[in-house]
Structures are given as structure tokens and as C-alpha cells.
Amino acid sequence: MNRFTFLAILLLLSGCAKRETPVETGNREKILHLGNLSEPKDLDPHVVTSVSAGNVISALLEGLVAEAPNDPSLKPVPGVAESWTVSDDRTVYTFRLRANAKWSNGDPVTADDFVFSYHRILSPAMGSPYAYMLHLLKNGRAYNLGTIPDFEQVGVKAIDSKTLELTLENPTASFLSQLKHWSWFPVHPPTILKYGRMDEIGTAWTQPGNFIGNGPFILKAWRQNQSIVVQKNPLYWDADTVSLNEIRFYPIGDHKIEERSFRAGQLHVTGTVPLDRVQYYRENKPELLRLDPYLRSYYYLLNVKKAPFNDVRVRKALAMAIDRKKIANFVTRSGEQPAYSFTPPFIGSYKPPMLFSTDVEAARKLLAEAGYPNGENFPATTLLYNTSDLHTRIAEVVQQMWKDNLGIDIELENVEWKVYQERRKNRLYDIARAEWVADFADPSSFLDVWLTDGGNNHAGWSSARYDDLLKQAASTDDSSEQNALYAQAETILIGEQPIIPLLFLPSKSLIQPSVKGWNPSILDHHPYKYIRLEE
């Protein structure tokens, strides 16, 4: 090497000093960098279904009610509506909208905007996947399915420009909490109509520059698969509370890449934590790791239309032969809780019934009664799951437990995501792994899954009594009575065991110490207007 090359290399190296990371710059300029897992399909609240889209939308739009900054019970607080009244029969809600609620172009947010928005999502031609959330409204379902052509008959009415009246089909105790879901958020009618018909999907209105919202932030840039940038909306009615100047959402689908980006100082908060890194952070940097209770139930689905799973004794035996504590403490090790019910035990005051526990002796006995003593002659069975580290680890240990405890051999079958969904939907499985994440904080968000006509009831199980109890619970206003009805319903569900509850999974994230106000939330919602960054 001659002197020149040596000098050149030296110069090059000296130019590459340690850089200021995006997190450091962000702390100074109040720019929050968030890992958002996947690229949103769209930013239209009437089109999207994913959590990642919901995260961005919650920065751009605001519904009638909102969430308080630090309230684990997620009690609804005033949003666009500053107050509301409820009729004696609990079916008519009258919302008074804030005088100073504005769209980001300066237009006032009116009751008519909500009427337009609910008309839009319920329009049959929209094919909106979450339209069913609005089936709560009187005639909402009928209009959505096209049996009533006249929207006037749906329970949505603008009394005047700032008073909105919503009439429900039945009294629904969880109504206000459901209003926090983005399917109930308003859209700006002139913007929708500028870029297409009211019920047209995929128009340009959600693009930066076009998007008019009423939330604490406005859409600044959307570079597909790269980042979505929102910046503070000065016209937001509560702009004084908003501390951040900007939020950048990064769609990093690979958990390992996301974690590396966090370590490189590019993210303030990650969307998740890779399974094999949780232990490292717990031992070495516990201050960066957050594992919070979350409404996410992980379970195995049994095909009850097929032998031997049509025998409740077999189903119970399988459920009782699994040691959930062992799985949580030695296999997954990321703050999971053993599940003996479908509903997690931390939704408000509801305490799900505890109907079984790990009991290998009893399980063996039940299996013998069903005609398979020591697992003899047990039909060939496969356990279906989609490719993922977590599912594989759990499946392998459950397979081993069933072998050791019951003497039955189960084959594992690992398939790609869409293949798995298709097979589960068409009930082409013996046992399938599944999970449920609630849309709103109420036991009904879990228990409604197993209604006879529930679109996600893939087990083929049904019970008229169960349906009836949930219907009663929905129209009950007294919370202790309602909880009792939920508990009765869940007792039927778990008693018949079409599903094997396994774990309640936490929300996992890595978070920089500079982020303040990122409080635990069982829906993993973190209202951005309350988030602060410290230098």
C-alpha cells in the first residue's frame, strides 16, 4: 500500500464519524419514529381492516368519543362530541358536537358529516368489511344488505349542524366503546366527492395533499413500503395538548429487521419484539422492554364435525393434557399468561369462569372413556398452523405433551398464511392454531365470535342457548347482570370445548426512554396527542 491509498482510506474513515441517530434528532425536533409492522392497504377508515392502518388513521381522524391518556379501563371520553345524552330505553344517543371541531381545511365538523360517513360505510356498493360494526344502528344491517333501499330509515339523524342522533336496533351496553373503532370515524364529504362517488373505493382522496382529516395530525407524505409521515394539525380543536410535531410510521414486517433498526437508533417504539430477543432485553435492558396485557387470545380450534373431535370427552382430554404454565414459562417466555377461558381476565369487571385445569389423570380417564385408552387406536390427526416461530414452538411442545400424557401421536403441518386461512375457513383441518384480537374492550368482542352465524366461527360449533345468552347480555344495561350472562355463555362454550384456550399474548414492544406517555392499553392504543418526547 503506498502513501496515497493509506491517506485516502484515513480520510474516508475520518468522514464516517458516529452519526446522530434519527431518534436523537427526533427527540430534539419532536418527531416520533414508530415501527408499524405492515404497509396499510389504504388510509380510508371505511376500507381498511389492519391494525397498522388503524394506527395511522387514529392520528388523522377522530370519532365522536376518544380515549383518555392513561386509563386502563378505556372509558370513552369526549372526542368530537363534547357531551351526549342517552334515552331511557338506552336506544337513542344524542351527541352534541364541539363548536370548535374543524377539518384540516378549516371547515367545521358537522352532524351531516357523520350522517354522510355512516351512509357511506353502510352503502352496499362499498363492500366495506367493517360495515357490520354499524349493524348496531337501527336498520343499519338491512340497509347494508340492500333490503332497505332508503337510508332515511337508518338510525342516523342530524338534528342540526352540531347535534347528531343515533338510534340503535337494541340497547347495547358496549356502544360507546365500540364508537372508538375507526369504522365509526367521520370522513370529509366534499373531499370524498371531489375524487369519486360517495361509495367508490380506492379513489385518490387518501393521498397526501388530498386527505382532509379532523384528527390531531395531517397526512404529509406516504411513500409506499417506506414510511407514512403525519404532522401536527394546527386546526385541531385540542392542538394545545399535542406535543409532537411529526410522527413517522415505518412498515417493517420482519421483526428482526425492526429490532435491528431500533438498536441502530432509528425507531422510538417497535411494533413487536422477536421471540428470541425478549429474554435478552429482560436480562440486559429491561428498561427498554414493554410487555403489557393485551386483548389477544391464542387457542387451538377443533373440527367438531369430525371424529374423534365430535366427542366432547376427547376435546376435554386434549385441553386438560396441556401444561400451559410450562409453555408460558419455558417455551414462549414473553409475558404470556396461561388461558383457561377464551376471554382474557382483564376486561373491565368481567371475570371469565375457570372450568378446567391441567389434570393429566382426568384427561387419560376421559380419553379411555371415549374409547382410546392410552391413546390406542386414536385416528391420525394433524395440527395445522401457519409459518411462524411462535406457532412452531408452541405446536412442538403441545405435540410432545399429548404424546407423553395421552399417548397420542399428532402430526404437525406448517403452511403458508393464505393457505392456512383458506383451510381454516373451509374447515379442512383436524386441529388448527388460531388467535383472536378484540376490536373493542368488551367481552362481547370475544364471545360474539362463537355465535351460530358468526363469520369467524370456524369450529363448526353452535349452541342456541349460547346465542340467546349473548343476545340478552347485549341488551342488558346493568354491568353485573351482563357479566353474569357473559359468564354463563362462556361456561357453555368452554364446557363443550370446541376450542382449547392456550395463552393470552401480551403486546410486546421496545421503547426508547425518551418516549413519555406511552401507557399500557389492553387494545394497544396509544393516543398520539398525549405522547411526548424528552431530550
Added chain:
Amino acid sequence: MLELIPVLLISITIVFFMVRLAPGGPFTSEKSFPAEAIERLNQHYGLDKPILVQYGNYLLNLLKGDLGPSFQYPSRTVNDIIKETFPVSLELGALAMLFALSIGLLAGIVASLKPNTLQDHMPMGLAMTGICMPSFVLGPLLILVFGLWLGWFNASGWELPSDRVLPVITLGAAYAAYISRLTRGSMLEILPADYIRTARAKGLSEATVIFKHTLKNALLPVVSYLGPATAGILTGSFVVETIFNIPGMGRMFVLAAFNRDYTLILGLVVFFSLLVVVFNAVVDILLGLLNPKLRMHA
């Protein structure tokens, strides 16, 4: 260039029917939504029509240059997505190619000048490592050292100019290695030739001898390798785009396949086929310019 039409038609036909054979559709999702909603979406995108009608419509639209709407991203058409992602992949690919050529040629020339000495073994040993090391090993290794330990670069993303450095090296390394071996080989063949000795005898400077007389002819195999290399860089970029979370076309392709975004998969196949055919044609022309023998032959 004329082979383009049958090539395209065959690839479109195969892909069009194959993607529909894969289980699941564009609207299969974790939470099941009401059948009516899915039906409406199918109607909206014409997926309720007989498959041959869909095929015919696709070809008709293609003639107009319209690759259709994306199922996964309703507010963007496939044309929009290509317009947005291709420049990213192009930048990554072009920089990687530039890196591969400059490092590869330099190492090849240096090695060929003193064959079988340390000056030869060092770069060639490195080149061998480069060829053998897959990008999914090299990428994370570079991130670990330069992103996490030294803190010089971001570990992922495509926001800053400096975000280009690690992906470009990762993508270009294997090609640089291959090019250096090609260059060394052909340089060694040409250096003992009579006309090189003549050039030296005329008293030309060593630089002129190497760069003007030797390299021009030694480049031929490298140039013919550029066609497949470009295609390889373009189609291979999806690994690097995934490792560094780069919003390019390769990563989009992979996502489209997982999402069963039929039109997006097809649109990208059409676009990739076009690219490969065009690049091969460009290389043919370049070779003709460099080598009079080929020109006369044609």
C-alpha cells in the same frame, strides 16, 4: 427484440392461471368478513366473471398499457406502484452495478499484472469469498458492524443518501467478485499477445498498454456477462430489499405473492420480462460496438 411478444404472452398466460391456482385469494384475511362484502369486492374488481373473460380483459387492457388496479392497495394502480418502486430498484441496481464494475475491474487488473503473487492471491481470495457469501449473510454482517457497532449507517430504510451504502455493497459484492475473476482471466490471456508486446516495444507507457490495448479486448467477456448480471441484480434485489427494508420493486413482488395480489404479480412479471429482454438487447448492441467481428457476422 421480436421475441419479446411470445415471451411476454407465455409468461402472462402461465402466471395468470398459476396465481389463481394458489389457495386463498386477494380478499382472504385473518378475520372473516361478511360474504356480501367479499362478493362486492369481487364484483368491483371483475373477479366474479368467468376466468377466460378476465384473461381476455387483462390482455385488452395491457395493450392500452393499463396493468389494472392493485387488490391489496385499492388507492393505487399497478402502474402507480411500478412508477413508485422501479426508480428505487433502479437506483439500487445501478449503484450496485457501478460498484461491481469499479471494484471488479480494478481488482481484476491489479491481480493480472503480477499473477501468482500476493498481489494476485489477495484480491482473488477476497473475490472467492465474495462469490461464495450469499447476500443474506453479508447484509446482516455489514449491518452489525457498520450499523450497530460503529454506528455509521442506519440498519434499514431508504431515507438518507447514506442509506444506500450498505445495500449497494451487499448487492454488488458477488458481482464485483465475479467480474474481477473474469477480468483477471481475460487480461492474462491477452497480456502475452504479440500486439501487446509490439505496443510495449513501441515504447508506449504501461498505462496506455494496459488501459487502451489490453483492457479493451479483455472487457469482452465482462460485457457479455453484464446482460445476465443486470437481470440477476434486478431479480435478485428482492433479498437485499428485504434485508434493508427498501421500498423497491423486488420486495413489492414478494409481498404481492404473499397477498395474492393477482394484478400486481402479473404486472411486475410483465415489467420484469420487458426489462430482461431490453437489457439483453442493449448488451448485444454494446458487444457489436466493441467487437468488429461480431458486427460483420451480423
